Amino acid sequence: MTKQDIFSSREGGAEEEKFIAVELSGLEELKELKLLEYKNFKLNDRNALLNDIIAEDSARKALREIKMTEGRTSFFGIRRGGKIVAGGVLAVAAWYDGHAPEAHLYSTNVAPEWRGKGLAQILIDARVEKARQFGCQVITVDNEAKNPIGLVSKFNGGFILNGVAQDEQKNNLFELSRNIDDHSDADNDRKKIKTDSPKPQWHEIELDNIEAIKFWLSQKPKWVGVDIKNLGAADDNDPKNWVLIMENKEDVKQQKTGD
Numbered sequence: 001m002t003k004q005d006i007f008s009s010r011e012g013g014a015e016e017e018k019f020i021a022v023e024l025s026g027l028e029e030l031k032e033l034k035l036l037e038y039k040n041f042k043l044n045d046r047n048a049l050l051n052d053i054i055a056e057d058s059a060r061k062a063l064r065e066i067k068m069t070e071g072r073t074s075f076f077g078i079r080r081g082g083k084i085v086a087g088g089v090l091a092v093a094a095w096y097d098g099h100a101p102e103a104h105l106y107s108t109n110v111a112p113e114w115r116g117k118g119l120a121q122i123l124i125d126a127r128v129e130k131a132r133q134f135g136c137q138v139i140t141v142d143n144e145a146k147n148p149i150g151l152v153s154k155f156n157g158g159f160i161l162n163g164v165a166q167d168e169q170k171n172n173l174f175e176l177s178r179n180i181d182d183h184s185d186a187d188n189d190r191k192k193i194k195t196d197s198p199k200p201q202w203h204e205i206e207l208d209n210i211e212a213i214k215f216w217l218s219q220k221p222k223w224v225g226v227d228i229k230n231l232g233a234a235d236d237n238d239p240k241n242w243v244l245i246m247e248n249k250e251d252v253k254q255q256k257t258g259d
Contacts, residue, residue, distance in 0.1 A: 019119060021126035024075040024087070025066065030059035033077055033087040033109075040109045072101075072134065076126050078119050086110040086119040090127040092134045103131035103180075105141040108150075116235070120153040128157065132180050139180055145172035148207055148242040149235070151228045161225030161244070164214050172210050174225070203246045204229070208239040213246075222249045 024030055034055040065073045072092040077084040088108040093101045105127055110119045124141075131139050141159060143150045151161070154176050163175030203223065205212050216223040227245040230236065 019078050019080070019117070019122055021076050021078050021086075021122045023130075024077045024084075025063075027056070027059050027063060029077060029084065030062045030075060031055045032084045033075060034058045034062075036084055036087060036111060037107065037109050039111065074127070074130055076123055076130075078122060080114065085114045086123060088120075088123040088127060090130055092131060092136060100135055100137045103127075103134065103136040103139040105139065115149075118153075120150070121156055124153055124157040128178070128180060136180055138177055140175065140177045143174045143176060145174055145207070145210060146239055147237060148228060148230075148239050149237045151176075155225075155227050160249075162222070162249075163217065164210060176225075201248065202226075204243040205246060206240070207242040207244050213244060216246050223247065224249050 024033060031052075032055075035051065038051055038055065062073075062075060066075070069092075072094065074090045074092075075087065076090070077087040079085065086109065089106050090103060091106065092103045095101050105124065108120055108123055128139060141154060142165070143154060145164070151174065155161075157178065159176040159178045161174050161176050165173045165175055167173055203216060205216065207213075207228070213225070223246045225244045226247050229243050229245060230241065231243065232238075232241040236242075
């Protein structure tokens with residue numbers, strides 16, 4: 001499998017900014033990716049030398065994982081000014097009993113000063129394409145319930161919210177999935193669905209009302225989350241100021257197939 005480059009451009013004033021998501025396979029760049037994660041989780045205020053040692057150890061483990069999984073675990077990054085400013089990981093499960101492998105996205109990180117420029121979306125698109133090359137039919141991703149802005153790029157990437165779980169610290173996680181098809185531009189497909197299809201019934205649920213979301217997910221036929229709406233400022237990441245738009249799963253399926 002060749003190294004995958006995914007190109008995307010975003011307009012920024014008079015200039016056009018171009019960002020490229022590429023697979024990372026070197027020790028130093030994997031180490032840099034880990035240090036970015038520390039920065040996002042505010043762990044970079046620890047002893048710098050200790051951070052460096054831990055990051056290098058994690059990078060060596062990542063290299064071994066790439067080799068042991070024959071590339072099914074892939075690390076992606078976006079560089080700007082010679083530094084990695086965003087990154088994420090793709091894990092593809094091995095084939096079993098004739099079933100197509102499934103893929104999972106995790107550890108998506110964007111440097112705070114580079115958020116809001118579509119980098120998370122570029123990383124999603126790159127990893128979806130890689131999963132498609134492995135023959136995956138389904139790709140999944142989790143999103144912390146307390147991070148509504150993180151849901152935006154996932155919904156734009158064609159994912160639907162179809163479950164709620166908890167991590168080891170008992171924090172609520174939204175579970176999302178997407179069927180990988182022949183359409184690479186999920187965002188445009190989604191916009192076309194919204195404009196060309198009859199408007200289905202939907203519910204708007206406060207994003208911090210986890211029990212209400214669970215209730216609609218448990219209904220038969222099932223309802224799923226398909227979009228998110230901000231009730232305040234665009235950069236407000238408080239779940240109380242966001243609502244989840246939920247539609248009947250059968251309506252979503254009919255919109256996508258055109259039935």
